[in-house]
Amino acid sequence: xxxxxxxxxxxxxxxxxxxxxxxxxxxxxxxxxxxxxxxxxxxxxxxxxxxxxxxxxxxxxxxxxxxxxxxxxxxxxxxxxxxxxxxxxxxxxxxxxxxxxxxxxxxxxxxxxxxxxxxxxxxxxxxxxxxxxxxxxxxxxxxxxxxxxxxxxxxxxxxxxxxxxxxxxxxxxxxxxxxxxxxxxxxxxxxxxxxxxxxxxxxxxxxxxxxxxxxxxxxxxxxxxxxxxxxxxxxxxxxxxxxxxxxxxxxxxxxxxxxxxxxxxxxxxxxxxxxxxxxxxxxxxxxxxxxxxxxxxxxxxxxxxxxxxxxxxxxxxxxxxxxxxxxxxxxxxxxxxxxxxxxxxxxxxxxxxxxxxxxxxxxxxxxxxxxxxxxxxxxxxxxxxxxxxxxxxxxxxxxxxxxxx
Amino acid sequence: xxxxxxxxxxxxxxxxxxxxxxxxxxxxxxxxxxxxxxxxxxxxxxxxxxxxxxxxxxxxxxxxxxxxxxxxxxxxxxxxxxxxxxxxxxxxxxxxxxxxxxxxxxxxxxxxxxxxx
Numbered sequence: 001x002x003x004x005x006x007x008x009x010x011x012x013x014x015x016x017x018x019x020x021x022x023x024x025x026x027x028x029x030x031x032x033x034x035x036x037x038x039x040x041x042x043x044x045x046x047x048x049x050x051x052x053x054x055x056x057x058x059x060x061x062x063x064x065x066x067x068x069x070x071x072x073x074x075x076x077x078x079x080x081x082x083x084x085x086x087x088x089x090x091x092x093x094x095x096x097x098x099x100x101x102x103x104x105x106x107x108x109x110x111x112x113x114x115x116x117x118x119x120x121x122x123x124x125x126x127x128x129x130x131x132x133x134x135x136x137x138x139x140x141x142x143x144x145x146x147x148x149x150x151x152x153x154x155x156x157x158x159x160x161x162x163x164x165x166x167x168x169x170x171x172x173x174x175x176x177x178x179x180x181x182x183x184x185x186x187x188x189x190x191x192x193x194x195x196x197x198x199x200x201x202x203x204x205x206x207x208x209x210x211x212x213x214x215x216x217x218x219x220x221x222x223x224x225x226x227x228x229x230x231x232x233x234x235x236x237x238x239x240x241x242x243x244x245x246x247x248x249x250x251x252x253x254x255x256x257x258x259x260x261x262x263x264x265x266x267x268x269x270x271x272x273x274x275x276x277x278x279x280x281x282x283x284x285x286x287x288x289x290x291x292x293x294x295x296x297x298x299x300x301x302x303x304x305x306x307x308x309x310x311x312x313x314x315x316x317x318x319x320x321x322x323x324x325x326x327x328x329x330x331x332x333x334x335x336x337x338x339x340x341x342x343x344x345x346x347x348x349x350x351x352x353x354x355x356x357x358x359x360x361x362x363x364x365x366x367x368x369x370x371x372x373x374x375x376x377x378x379x380x381x382x383x384x385x386x387x388x389x390x391x392x393x394x395x396x397x398x399x400x401x402x403x404x405x
Numbered sequence: 406x407x408x409x410x411x412x413x414x415x416x417x418x419x420x421x422x423x424x425x426x427x428x429x430x431x432x433x434x435x436x437x438x439x440x441x442x443x444x445x446x447x448x449x450x451x452x453x454x455x456x457x458x459x460x461x462x463x464x465x466x467x468x469x470x471x472x473x474x475x476x477x478x479x480x481x482x483x484x485x486x487x488x489x490x491x492x493x494x495x496x497x498x499x500x501x502x503x504x505x506x507x508x509x510x511x512x513x514x515x516x517x518x519x520x521x522x
Contacts, residue, residue: 034411038418046422092431096443097455108423115419119412129415130408137482138412158455159445171464174471181478188485246446251430255423320521323467327510327519331474335507338481339500342488346496349489 006126007289012037041129042115045262052261053080056308063312090250095157098247102156106149107248107255113145114263121269122197124279124292135196136184139270140177143225146263147173150227153256154244165243168233168319175326176224176231182334183218186211187274189345200278205357208275211341213364215275217334222267223307224326226260230314231322268303272296276303333371340367466518470510477506 012033019029054069054077061068069076094100120135122128132138147170154166188194190210191202208215224231235243245256272278276299279285285292317325340363348356445452484499513519 031410031414035414035418038411038414042415042418042422088430089433089435090430091434091436091438091442092427093438093443095445096440097445097452104427108420108427111423112416112419115422116412116415119415130411132408132412134482137479155457157445158457159447159452161447163460167460167464171467174464175467178471178474178478181475185478185481185485188482189488192486192489194482194486241446241448250434251427254430255426323464323521324519327467327470328514331510332507335503339503342485342496342499345488346493349492 008037008127038119038129041118045115045118046258048265049258049262050080050084051077052265052304053083053258056261059305059308060312063309084254087251087254092250092252095159095247097158099156099158102152103247104252106153106156107252107259109145109149109152110259111255113142113149114259114266116145117142117266120196121266122200122273122278123296124289125197125201125285127289127293128197131195131197133193133195133198135199136188136194139184140181143177146259150244153248157244157247159247161240161242162244162246165235165240165246169227169244171319172224172227172231172233172322172326175323176221176330179217179326179330179334180221180225182331182338183214183221184274185338186214186341189341196273196278200273200280203277203280205353206275206277210357210360211275211337211364212361213337213368214341215271217330217337218274219271219303219306220330222271223310224322226264226267226307228260228264228307229311230317232316233319233322264307265300265304268305268307269296269300271303271306272299329371329375333367336371337364337367464521466513470513470519473506473509477502 015033015036016026016029019032020026024032057079058068058076069079072078072082094103117139119129120132120138122131150169150173151166154162154164154169157163187199187207190207191199193199193202227235240246245253248256273296278299279292279296281295285295341360344359344363348359351359480502481499484495488495488499
């Protein structure tokens with residue numbers, strides 16, 4: 001075993017050796033090494049986050065036929081650092097009417113809720129924080145802290161825009177959590193495991209092939225969970241100015257902003273892990289753990305790019321349409337899909353692998369087709385009803401209408 | 406080492422980093438506060454009253470339905486993990502379980518509670 005095959009263990013053993021050599025008890029040395037590892041991972045994430053600001057600005061510029069940041073440094077790469085310096089030397093304000101404790105705690109929790117998600121992300125077969133056997137439940141629980149931070153920010157600002165924005169955002173987040181959680185169950189059924197590493201290890205066939213509809217529903221629900229366009233009613237610039245974070249400025253706003261970008265990348269990563277094989281790519285992950293990390297990051301960035309693509313292409317949806325879409329379409333559909341998957345999983349057990357894959361794929365296509373046909377026929381009925389000629393007016397009504405004119 | 410201890414460490418470091426960033430900004434930033442700067446932002450219009458008033462929570466029913474489904478999914482996770490070993494019977498039980506909850510959703514829908522009003 002050399003450094004390139006299992007770097008974390010080598011470095012951890014080396015550090016533990018040094019610390020115990022200083023006369024430190026083994027338990028404390030272990031905790032200290034884990035602490036250093038955590039600090040390192042989170043620092044890398046924060047640096048990555050800084051580049052995400054640049055990436056987001058560059059990509060949105062391209063979508064809008066602009067150049068984006070291109071003055072400071074090569075391709076404007078230094079721009080986000082200049083932005084951070086600006087954020088750091090801005091005045092730290094708390095509005096007069098705000099609840100000080102809750103107001104200042106909200107951006108911290110917002111950032112934390114994203115960072116703690118990375119505790120369970122398997123970066124490579126041997127590079128992972130911790131392989132919790134209830135990994136998927138941990139994702140849901142950590143996501144709840146994000147929801148909490150938004151309602152905290154909106155309520156404590158004592159601003160009407162912020163309150164309304166937070167109310168909308170929380171309504172959307174709790175609603176779309178249902179299809180998302182249902183879609184988390186599909187990889188669980190395939191992999192027979194709730195742990196992230198178990199799901200990646202079991203993915204000899206990418207789950208997007210077994211369940212394309214599941215991957216799509218997960219992406220839609222994840223975008224809503226992130227509060228990004230087209231599900232960004234909470235921010236609605238034209239009516240709520242900025243929504244829940246309206247009163248925040250300087251680094252506190254920076255925490256919300258950076259948290260949102262990192263959250264989007266994280267969900268791109270989860271999409272990759274659950275449906276696109278995580279760090280696995282035709283056996284390349286076995287060559288070196290570093291290569292596996294690069295594969296996962298590339299897949300996460302593709303997912304992040306898909307989320308950005310949707311954001312900068314779609315228009316904002318009205319809140320009642322958004323919730324109706326979730327409760328009347330996505331939730332029933334996701335549970336039907338879950339049940340079909342469970343049923344086929346039992347019926348196709350024992351058949352050759354290719355029959356299983358084709359059966360699952362076709363069942364997904366069939367469920368999607370039936371769902372779209374139902375929506376189409378309901379929509380047609382509604383349209384016929386709306387376009388039906390109005391019943392002829394009676395003589396009295398006609399006269400009344402003329403008088404009115 | 407206990408894996409939950411590691412998660413706990415993540416919580417601590419995850420708190421330290423944003424607190425540190427905001428703290429550094431607090432130290433470096435100017436402190437020239439005045440009453441106008443700290444007023445509530447409402448596009449230049451003076452604020453009337455505060456916003457901690459009775460507020461119509463349109464999503465109250467959504468939150469209740471959400472609660473039912475969220476608890477349900479917690480029950481479904483162990484079911485999904487063990488599905489492979491349990492055979493068809495467990496699948497049918499799962500379908501009955503979900504069908505009961507979907508019936509609840511349909512009831513809410515028919516009662517007109519899934520409208521944002």
